[in-house]
Every structure is written in structure tokens, then in C-alpha cells.
Amino acid sequence: MTVGGYNGGSSDRSESFGEMLLGDLLDHAPQLPPDRVGPALADAVARVGGRGVRILLQDYGQRNLLPLAGDGLEVGEPQPIDGSAAGQCFLTSLPVEVPLADGVRVHVPMLDGGDQAGVLAITLDAVDDDIRRILRRLAALAADTMRAKNGCTDLFFRTRRGERMSVAAEIQWSLLPPLAMTMPRVAIAGVLEPAYDVAGDSFDYALNGDILHLAMIDAMGHGLDAATMATVAIGAYRHARRASIELCEIYHFMDRAIAEQFAPDHFVTAQMLRLDTGTGRLQWVNAGHPAPMLIRDHRVIHRLHSPTTLPVGFGGDQPQVSHVVLEPGDRILCFTDGLVEEHKIGHQEFGEDQLINWVHRLDRADRSVRAVARDLSHTLGRARGGATTDDATLVLVEWSGQN
Incomplete structure (x- = not known):
């Protein structure tokens, strides 16, 4: 069988075939x-015998994977x-x-510079290591291309929007870096x-050389x-x-x-952190924000309490920089007060003790920060009775200590 001008035998799945397939997509990517x-991407997958191609993107609520529409792509129902x-x-x-019954359904992560754009799902008659390698590289190239073009289109944003969004939320999402980064x-995951x-x-956040910079804020109102x-x-x-x-x-x-820029009674609480990823030395400044939690061996060992200065906008004194040296595998949980101060009707506020219990x-063990952060946020939302009278944001950082 001849596919895309190449012999359909085993040589079609060789490294040279994969390079030509990727090269063709890469050459056309800038003008796509x-x-x-x-x-x-669907055309490239078809050249290795793939069918039923779906590109699934995470919705903004991080609950479903939503199908991208396009020629050659299957749409179908969202996947939880x-x-x-x-x-x-x-x-x-x-x-x-x-x-x-008629082959193998393969799901490949669409990795994008340490983050993950979504999932490539295809059906093949059979799968071997050569096919796996080609699909992995095709998915990564497509993810990079989508990321590069995301700033000049609404297509991917509309695909990921699972429900109506407020104007305020539209502004906030335009500010954010990728929700997750793995190096x-x-x-880090938020x-x-x-x-x-x-x-x-x-x-x-930003990773500049060995230094990870992170800020979490909560603007009043x-x-x-x-x-x-x-x-x-x-x-x-x-x-x-x-x-x-x-x-x-x-x-x-x-x-x-x-x-x-704002009236004297307007303020923003903030937490600014700086982590040396080579040594594990963590520094932070607290401006009226809830203290982060230090998680070691999957348990909260203590809060990172520190002297606080006034919230941003109130003209506080020179803030004191606190520091601690992390151990490999340590995780830092930063959160806004909406995560713990929510009340069920007629009940006390959710509280930090319940947050720690759910952590x-x-x-x-063996769960990524992205999976833990997502599960923690959704579980806490259910435990609060689904009440969301205030924003409730969390960011989880892990220092692995690996070179």
C-alpha cells in the first residue's frame, strides 16, 4: 500500500519517514x-494510517476536554x-x-514547552514503537504551533470556553501565564x-535561569x-x-x-516568592496575604508565617524578606482567602483545618502538581457546598531538587 507517496511497508515507519512527515508539517506551519x-495534523496522522482524529483541549474550568472543530477532525462529545x-x-x-474491536484507540499528550495543550486521540489498526514515536512528535509540534498562533485567533479560546464568561474573567484569563509548567x-500548577x-x-510566574519567580494577588472587590x-x-x-x-x-x-491609579481605600493583597531551583532556597514577601503551606512527604508540616507588611496600595513599611531552604520533593501551596473563608448557609467558614485535611x-505519591492542584480545587469547591461568593485561587509549586 502506498500512503502519501511512500511505500506502505515497514520502511514507512522508519526514522527517515518520520523525519519527512514532521518536516513537511514544520515547513508549512509558519504560513498555516x-x-x-x-x-x-489530521492529514499527517492519516499518512501513518490513523483515523477518527480528535484534538481535545482543556476547558477553563479544568473539568472537560473539548473537541477542536476542523476538516478531517472528529468532533463528538466532550470528554470528562x-x-x-x-x-x-x-x-x-x-x-x-x-x-x-477494529484496532487501538491511542491518546497522546500534546505537550507544549512544559505545559500541556490537550490530547490527540486517533484510532490505528495496530501500534508499535515507531508509530508511538511519530505520534508523540506530531502532537508536540502541533501543540507548539497552536501556542504560537493562539495570540492571533479566538479559535482555541472559543473551543476551551465551556460556558458563558464574564468580562472580568475575560480580562483575568488574558493576564495569566500557562496554568501549568513542568521543568x-x-x-507549578494553578x-x-x-x-x-x-x-x-x-x-x-517566570523561570529565568535557575530562578523561579511567582506572585499571587487578590484585588479587593x-x-x-x-x-x-x-x-x-x-x-x-x-x-x-x-x-x-x-x-x-x-x-x-x-x-x-x-x-x-485607585482611590485610597483600594488595595491588593499579594505574595511574592523567589525560588532558586539549583539550591532550593525560597524567599518571599507577604503583603497581607494568607501564609503559604509547606508540604513535605505529602503532609502539611507548617505554614510559612512571616512578618507581613500592608497590602499593596496602602503604602506599607519596608517588607521583611523571609527565607527557608526546601528539601527535594517539597511542595508549596499558595492560596487566596476565598479558598478558606467561604461559608455554607448557616455554617462556619470552611477554614484552614479542612484545607489541610484535604491536602x-x-x-x-506519584501524582503531579497539576493533578493535585486541580483535584484539590474541585474537591474544596464541593466541600464548601459549591458556594463561590469570592474568588478561590490556588497555586502549587514543587521543587524536585534534580539537576
């Missing part, structure tokens, strides 16, 4: 319109992240193969709730006012961080930006 990325083969692939970043020494109506909560303050706060943080100034100066820069149940 965004809506042709999916079809181009919990309890589906596609969801297992997404959460583990590992291929999942399901035997079928050899450090991994979740924002309510995903489609978040307003004042946000976070930002709700709606557009809170989203606008969060935009200014994150913009000021990024500007100061990129100027390579110290944590104390970053606080003062953010403080001035909020004070100059102990969910943070188990």
Missing part, C-alpha cells in the same frame, strides 16, 4: 492559518477529565492506549475558581473594578521583575502603581 493547524482515557492521558502526560527542577466569573484573583486592579498589579509586578530588582523593591513598585487526602 490557525484554523488549518488541526486539519494539517475524570474517568476517561483522554483525561488519564491529560493528567499523567503519558500515552493511553485502549484496545478496540526538570521545578513544576487553578482559578469560579473559572468563568473570576475577577480579583490572579497569579504570575468584585467585577470589573477588581479585574482592573489585578491587571495593574500584575503589570507592575512583571515590569519590576523584568528589571531584576529585589523583592522589597517589587513590593514598593506595585504599591505605588495601585496607589496612583493530606489528595497529595499522594
Whole structure:
């Protein structure tokens, strides 16, 4: 059989065939319109005998994988992240193969620079290591191409939007870095709730050389006012961080930006951290924000309490920089007060003790920070009775200590 101009025998699955297949897609990628990325991937997969091609992207609520539409792509129903083969692939970043009567359904993670854009699902008559290698590389190339074109299209955003989104949430999502990043020494994952109506909560991070920079903020109020303050706060943080100034100066820069743009009673609580991924030394400044939790061997061993200064915008004193040296495998959980201060009707607030109890149940060995952060956020939402009168955001960081 001849496929795409190549002999259909075993040589079709050789390294040289794979290189030609990838090269053809790579050569055309810069000129591909965004809506042709999916079809181009489907065409490439068809050349190795694949059929029933689906590209599944995570929705903003991190509950379902939603199908991207396009020529040559199967649409079908969304796939729940919990309890589906596609969801297992997404959460583990590992291929999942399901035997079928007429072949094998293969799910391949679409990895993108340490994050994961989604899942490529296809059906093949049979699978071998050559096919697995080609599919892994095709999925990664497609993910990179989608990421590169995401800034000039609404296609991928619309696909990921599982329900109506408020204007404030639209602003917040435009601010965010990727929800997850996994690198050899450090991994990070964040979740924002309510995903489609978040307003004042946000976070930002950057890995510059050996240093991971992270900030979590909570702007007072709700709606557009809170989203606008969060935009200014994150913009000021990024500007100061990129100027390579110290944590104390970053606080003062953010403080001035909020004070100059908003009324005197407006403020933003903030936590700014800096982790040396080579040594495990963690530094942080707290501006009226809940203290992070240090998780070791899958248990919260203590809160990272530190002297706090006033929230951003109130002109606080020079903040004190605190520090601790992490051990390999340690995780840091940062969160906003909405995660623990929510009340069920007629009940006490959710509280930090319940948060710690759920961390102990969910943070188990061999589970990635992305899976734990997602499960923790959704489980806490259910435990709070689904109440979301305030934003509830968390970020989980793991230092592996590996070189």
C-alpha cells in the first residue's frame, strides 16, 4: 500500500519517514492559518494510517476536554477529565492506549514547552514503537504551533470556553501565564475558581535561569473594578521583575502603581516568592496575604508565617524578606482567602483545618502538581457546598531538587 507517496511497508515507519512527515508539517506551519493547524495534523496522522482524529483541549474550568472543530477532525462529545482515557492521558502526560474491536484507540499528550495543550486521540489498526514515536512528535509540534498562533485567533479560546464568561474573567484569563509548567527542577500548577466569573484573583510566574519567580494577588472587590486592579498589579509586578530588582523593591513598585491609579481605600493583597531551583532556597514577601503551606512527604508540616507588611496600595513599611531552604520533593501551596473563608448557609467558614485535611487526602505519591492542584480545587469547591461568593485561587509549586 502506498500512503502519501511512500511505500506502505515497514520502511514507512522508519526514522527517515518520520523525519519527512514532521518536516513537511514544520515547513508549512509558519504560513498555516490557525484554523488549518488541526486539519494539517489530521492529514499527517492519516499518512501513518490513523483515523477518527480528535484534538481535545482543556476547558477553563479544568473539568472537560473539548473537541477542536476542523476538516478531517472528529468532533463528538466532550470528554470528562475524570474517568476517561483522554483525561488519564491529560493528567499523567503519558500515552493511553485502549484496545478496540477494529484496532487501538491511542491518546497522546500534546505537550507544549512544559505545559500541556490537550490530547490527540486517533484510532490505528495496530501500534508499535515507531508509530508511538511519530505520534508523540506530531502532537508536540502541533501543540507548539497552536501556542504560537493562539495570540492571533479566538479559535482555541472559543473551543476551551465551556460556558458563558464574564468580562472580568475575560480580562483575568488574558493576564495569566500557562496554568501549568513542568521543568526538570521545578513544576507549578494553578487553578482559578469560579473559572468563568473570576475577577480579583490572579497569579504570575517566570523561570529565568535557575530562578523561579511567582506572585499571587487578590484585588479587593468584585467585577470589573477588581479585574482592573489585578491587571495593574500584575503589570507592575512583571515590569519590576523584568528589571531584576529585589523583592522589597517589587513590593514598593506595585504599591505605588495601585496607589496612583485607585482611590485610597483600594488595595491588593499579594505574595511574592523567589525560588532558586539549583539550591532550593525560597524567599518571599507577604503583603497581607494568607501564609503559604509547606508540604513535605505529602503532609502539611507548617505554614510559612512571616512578618507581613500592608497590602499593596496602602503604602506599607519596608517588607521583611523571609527565607527557608526546601528539601527535594517539597511542595508549596499558595492560596487566596476565598479558598478558606467561604461559608455554607448557616455554617462556619470552611477554614484552614479542612484545607489541610484535604491536602493530606489528595497529595499522594506519584501524582503531579497539576493533578493535585486541580483535584484539590474541585474537591474544596464541593466541600464548601459549591458556594463561590469570592474568588478561590490556588497555586502549587514543587521543587524536585534534580539537576
